[in-house]
Amino acid sequence: MKLLGISGTIIGAKTGILVRRVLDEVKQQYPEVEVEFLNLMDYDLQFCDGRLPSTYSEDTRKVMEKVSSADFYIIGTPIFQGSIPGVLKNLFDLIHPNDFRNKVMGFVANGGTYQHYLVIENQLKPIAGYFRAYVAPGYVYANNEHFNEKNEIVHPDVLQRIGALAAEVIHMQKTLKGDYAKISH
Structure with missing residues (x-):
């Protein structure tokens, strides 16, 4: 069972810290779960333009493979101008919708205002719905006041939501994986 955490930005540190x-x-809490962190800052992704996946650059193909092969996800994004950044949207465009189908997604986001959490509700959850992914009911949103000067998360409610999100995605993944195993026999 592989959980992939994705920091969906090429600027700033807070998104990666949250993921x-x-x-x-x-x-x-769940040492039996394999976890991997994918920081989009570490890759030079090409823009999705509809070509065959094998014709993209090595970095782009590596990212596509990491995302496609994961069992479930924690997806993080900063909120810029009331929306997700283009690099995260490009990642969603690069991945075939079937590769997200029936997989669990949990979301974390950070932004400059308290209202930017609505991007999770109004953009990320509908994208996950398009993919026919399962979305954890809880999520984590943090703004600048939730971090100290060393970019450490210090707000107790945010820390509590982080623990709750971790438990939710694990519970959903284990439950769904068990249900599918029972159905397929």
């Missing part, structure tokens, strides 16, 4: 914190919680 890694959820992954750390999973590692601590």
